[in-house]
Amino acid sequence: MNSLDEIAARLQGYDPQSLSADAVGEFLAHLVDPVADTETVALADALGRVLARDLVSPLSVPPHDNSAMDGFAFDGAQLREDAPLSLEVVGTALAGAAWQGTVGPGQAVKIMTGAIMPAGLDTVVPQEVTTQDADGRVIVPGGVLRRGDNRRLKGEDLAEGRPALLAGERLGPAACGLVASLGIGELPVVRRLKVAYFSTGDEILSLGEPPREGAVYDSNRYTVRALLARLGCEVLDLGVVRDDPALLEAAFIRAADQADAIITSGGVSVGEADFTKAMMKKLGDVAFWRIAMRPGRPMAVGRIRRPDRSSVLFGLPGNPVAVMVTFLAFVRPALLRMMGAHPEPTLYLRARSTEALRKKPGRTEYQRGIVTRRADGVLEVRTTGNQGSGVLSSMVQANGLIVLHHGQAGVAPGDEVDVMMFEGAL
Ligand SMILES: Nc1nc2c(c(=O)[nH]1)N[C@H]1C(S)=C(S)[C@@H](COP(=O)(O)OP(=O)(O)OC[C@H]3O[C@@H](n4cnc5c(N)ncnc54)[C@H](O)[C@@H]3O)O[C@H]1N2
Numbered sequence: 001m002n003s004l005d006e007i008a009a010r011l012q013g014y015d016p017q018s019l020s021a022d023a024v025g026e027f028l029a030h031l032v033d034p035v036a037d038t039e040t041v042a043l044a045d046a047l048g049r050v051l052a053r054d055l056v057s058p059l060s061v062p063p064h065d066n067s068a069m070d071g072f073a074f075d076g077a078q079l080r081e082d083a084p085l086s087l088e089v090v091g092t093a094l095a096g097a098a099w100q101g102t103v104g105p106g107q108a109v110k111i112m113t114g115a116i117m118p119a120g121l122d123t124v125v126p127q128e129v130t131t132q133d134a135d136g137r138v139i140v141p142g143g144v145l146r147r148g149d150n151r152r153l154k155g156e157d158l159a160e161g162r163p164a165l166l167a168g169e170r171l172g173p174a175a176c177g178l179v180a181s182l183g184i185g186e187l188p189v190v191r192r193l194k195v196a197y198f199s200t201g202d203e204i205l206s207l208g209e210p211p212r213e214g215a216v217y218d219s220n221r222y223t224v225r226a227l228l229a230r231l232g233c234e235v236l237d238l239g240v241v242r243d244d245p246a247l248l249e250a251a252f253i254r255a256a257d258q259a260d261a262i263i264t265s266g267g268v269s270v271g272e273a274d275f276t277k278a279m280m281k282k283l284g285d286v287a288f289w290r291i292a293m294r295p296g297r298p299m300a301v302g303r304i305r306r307p308d309r310s311s312v313l314f315g316l317p318g319n320p321v322a323v324m325v326t327f328l329a330f331v332r333p334a335l336l337r338m339m340g341a342h343p344e345p346t347l348y349l350r351a352r353s354t355e356a357l358r359k360k361p362g363r364t365e366y367q368r369g370i371v372t373r374r375a376d377g378v379l380e381v382r383t384t385g386n387q388g389s390g391v392l393s394s395m396v397q398a399n400g401l402i403v404l405h406h407g408q409a410g411v412a413p414g415d416e417v418d419v420m421m422f423e424g425a426l
């Protein structure tokens with residue numbers, strides 16, 4: 001495990017007072033390691049879990065050459081471009097059982113989708129392409145079919161003995177189906193990551209408390225819980241912790257004793273009641289950063305140490321949208337790495353901005369946007385109103401974040417911008 005200083009020494013131009021979003025990502029990739037513990041889960045419970053070992057295919061899928069269509073199977077060597085082919089139907093191959101007879105030249109077998117291709121046959125004509133003559137022979141028109149058409153080859157999806165899925169795969173619906181197609185009912189996954197969360201601040205009210213002047217309800221706890229739930233983490237909710245050093249210390253210790261990672265919100269800026277920073281320093285190896293981004297400038301990162309373990313700490317700024325943006329930009333990729341998942345490159349959608357966007361070069365700016373598709377197919381994005389870092393309503397309306405990158409300047413109406421879509425993450 002590297003100390004924060006060692007990691008910082010490896011990064012070009014590390015400056016905790018002005019870090020680029022890219023540098024933060026790189027730092028975090030060095031800071032966190034995948035957890036080693038694994039467990040076995042039933043396939044029905046595997047959605048969103050991370051596969052712990054390569055899954056080698058115990059069989060071929062499909063297990064034999066089979067038909068992709070309801071129609072007639074025959075030897076495709078007889079096909080002619082310029083002449084129809086007339087075939088005598090000598091039997092029927094149903095899905096689920098092999099057809100046992102032999103089929104000679106000028107003959108075909110009626111076949112159902114999924115049925116095993118009878119020996120020596122390699123081509124299927126869909127039944128709607130054919131006609132029948134007076135003797136009941138099937139006529140395949142010339143020039144519409146090539147040899148091998150509508151036949152699915154044994155193992156064309158998965159080959160026996162080859163890895164079907166690699167360790168690090170986050171199992172989605174398609175992967176769950178693929179595992180089932182191999183006849184596998186349980187699989188080894190990385191254990192769930194335990195993440196502790198608490199909000200800090202004397203002005204933060206928990207739900208159920210009566211409103212009072214100067215106080216706001218704790219929204220960060222619920223956005224972070226929801227973001228963590230989307231990742232499949234186990235959440236240890238430590239509620240709201242007052243700006244009191246003893247309470248903060250107890251909360252950090254409880255969190256570090258039980259969780260792989262700790263997320264807090266608030267108390268990382270320069271305010272007078274920001275005991276959080278002092279407590280983080282006292283209990284661990286923590287760096288305080290100013291990130292060249294908006295929203296989400298201040299952030300604390302490091303480890304909280306306990307005698308027998310340590311937990312990674314993400315001290316997020318208090319402003320509700322800054323919490324979500326820093327989570328999506330940095331915490332989520334770091335947690336995915338801890339979960340043992342393959343790194344996910346950020347996929348940006350390119351959309352035309354309907355409006356001018358002001359932007360200072362030298363920082364990354366995230367604006368809440370809504371992408372729509374115009375009648376002519378062009379993707380457009382407009383901002384969703386007040387972009388203040390405490391304004392959640394514009395975040396709710398958004399379906400993605402417009403990312404104005406570090407070196408980028410302002411945007412004119414009609415310019416294309418990158419949008420990080422929420423689908424999947426939010
Ligand atoms: N002089 C400076 N002031 C500020 C700076 C700065 O660089 N110099 N940075 C600003 C930025 S950017 C942010 S973000 C905030 C971060 O400050 P803290 O992390 O110390 O957060 P707080 O002061 O505790 O709270 C900020 C804001 O967010 C509200 N909040 C906090 N927790 C919650 C919660 N759980 N649910 C809902 N809302 C919450 C809180 O009431 C404040 O309004 O500092 C700026 N100031």
Ligand code: MOO
Nearest residue numbers: 295296297322389
């Ligand atoms: O982190 Mo702050 O939210 O940029 O206002």
